[in-house]
Amino acid sequence: MSMFCHQCQEALKNVGCNVRVGVCGKTSEVANLQDLLIYILKGVAEYNQQARKAGLNQPKTDRIIWDGLFSTITNANFSDESICNRIEQALEERDAIKQMLVEKGLLADRAYPDFATWAGQHSDFLTKSVDQQVGILATENEDVRSLRSLVLFGLKGMAAYAEHALNLEFKSDEIADFTERALLAIEDDSLSVDDLINLVLETGKYGVDVMALLDEANTTSYGHPEMTEVEIGVRDNPAILVSGHDLKDFEELLEQTEGTGVDVYTHSEMLPANYYPAFKKYEHFYGNYGNAWWEQRSEFDSFNGPILFTTNCIVPPRESYADRVYTTGATGYPGFKHIPDRAEGQKKDFSAIIEHAKRLPAPTEIETGKIVGGFAHNQVTQLADQIVDAVKTGAIKKFFVMAGCDGRMKSRGYYSEFAEQLPQDTVILTAGCAKYRYNKLPLGDINGIPRMLDAGQCNDSYSLAVIAMKLKEIFNLNDINELPIEYNLAWYEQKAVIVLLALLYLGVKDIKLGPTLPAFLSPNVAKVLVDNFGISGITTVEQDMSAYMAQ
Known part of the structure; x- marks a missing residue:
């Protein structure tokens, strides 16, 4: 049994893992079962959209959908038993919602797709999981498949953030509703390429919303991050x-x-x-x-x-x-x-x-010292006067957003070298584990402002957007792209995808993305992103640095 998975940056040959065990270590059985889980979640969405319109949606349904999507993110769940349990739960929820609609006389009278009707047992899951209509390759048109993948992987990242917020009792019905609508839209063959492009941007819009929701949940619960x-x-x-x-x-x-x-x-x-x-x-x-x-x-x-x-x-x-x-x-x-x-x-x-x-010994020391962080939007706002003054006097010439993910590829040494070679009058804004490529470098400060400002986790990329919007307001600019901010992002998995889509929705252009462009971008879809948003891949540190500093 083999699989096809192209959702992470390590996709085999930058095409997709279609072998017995993926690069991440996920077996083909688990990969295929995860595809089946998503397939059945579309069935849950099919009926829950009807329940939601009648005011009958149950909170547990939202959690089942978000948790199911979250469990399929790269490096999250390698257990076939765990994924099978979620499939069973999704089937039970799907059928319970359908039965409720039937009893209330609210079930729409129409033909339903297979994901809304398939009724297999646990012993059937593996066989069904390799059905050609279950996985992403069921979409034959390469460009349509690429756009559907962009939306699906954005939804996975969105679901992760929504679940974190939900654990803190913060929830948005609008985000839950969009998650269902988008799951169904990527199965809708009547949508044109233009429709799907608009859906990609709408996914980015809800990406902004879910990161704002999680920011509110975290800061309300635990206070604002501080230096x-x-x-x-x-x-x-x-x-x-x-x-x-x-x-x-x-x-x-x-x-x-x-x-x-x-x-x-x-x-x-x-x-x-x-x-x-x-x-x-x-x-x-x-x-x-x-x-x-x-x-x-x-x-x-x-x-x-x-x-x-x-x-x-x-x-x-x-x-x-x-x-x-x-x-x-x-x-x-x-x-x-x-x-x-x-x-x-x-x-x-x-x-x-x-x-x-x-019962176990204390940790063995592997390093000593301290690192500095805590520069989310509230903390940076407190430093706004210093930052604005540094920009106006020329002490700070540019900001570089170097957020995102780290990974195993040797080519990611690019980001350490890039940070080291940045001119002393520049500041790095970061979030996510990409920071480990440079957060222990002696980068110094500018007038007391550290040259690397760490906002936090990948979801705290929202803080970097808030900071940019605040600077746009302070400098009375019409366009966020007029700011002296450059974007050189690293990606690995699907939470980085929703961050990227959120930035595109906010109108950010000329983002460099590396160490490779996503395998799920077809040449035509990549061209759309290049032509409309200026997205490009990284080259060498010297070439990219020269291009950035010339702007």
Whole structure:
């Protein structure tokens, strides 16, 4: 059995993984089951759109759709059992909504597509998952397939952010409704290429909305991120390392580890938890351990304690530490212990991982010192007068948005070199794990303003958009592209896709995207992005730097 998956930057030969095991380590069985899960979620959307119009939508339906999409993001869930459970749940929800509509006499009388009617059992899932109509290759036209992929992968990123917000009891019915409408639209053969291009931009619009919602959820719950020096050494206590993005999970773990003698460290995309005021009261929250997600196979060995994945960024583990990795939420991996979702009105139970930590030695130190972050929009707004003055006096000539994802390819060394070679009168605005390519470089400051301003996680790219819009207002400009801001973005997975679509919706042009352009962009769709938005791939540091500084 083989698969076809082209959703991440590491897609085989920059075409797509069509082998037994993908580059990320996902098996073809899991990849195909994930395709089937999305297929059935379209069936849930089919009936829930009717229920929603009648005012009968149930909150659990929104969670099922968002969690299902989230579990198919690259490096989130490698467990066929976990994905099969979600397929069963989606089938049950789809059929329950349909039955409710029938009982109320509200079911529309029309022919329904296969994803709304297929009624297989668990034993049928693998066979159905390789049905030609289930996966992305069911769309034969390359350009239509490319645009549908852009929307679908944007929806996956959107779902991740929506679920984080939902965990903090923040929700938007408009975003939920759009998610369903878009899932159905990418199955609608009556839509033209122009219609699909408009749908891509509409996806970007809701990408802005969902990141604004999550920003509100995070800052209302934990305060605005503030400039913070983060410890990157270790203490001599047993500890738990937390990776991923979910701040609610992080909060509940901190609460439950308090007074136990177990320290808590962040890893990779959880680093920005250090910037939130609400978490600073916990004395056992010590700092950050390690670097970007792809280095975990060496860093988890030396950490010695258990690791908790709250979201994606799992790499198939070494045997030496596999028995001390835990997953929760949308994540899963065969053999990893899974911490169940919180019951209604209750907290997750992290007692198993806490007791595990107590039996293990303290982390081995791999570096010392501190790194600085916490420059989300509220903190930067407080520095606005200094920044504006630095721009007006010429102390700051340009800002470079270098947000996005890190990854394993050696070509990503480009971003470290680019940061090192930037002129001293430039400032980097960053968010996401791309920062690990340069956040420990001695870049210095300009009149007390650090030359690298880290806004936080990938979803905090919203902060960078808010900062740009604020500067546009301060300088009384008509177009965001008139600002002295350049965009040199790195991408890896689908949350970066929704960030890109959000920037396009906001009208940002001339974005460089690397280390490769997405495999799911057909030549014609890539040309549309080039012609209308000026998107281009990276070349060499010298060529790109010269082009940027000449503008």
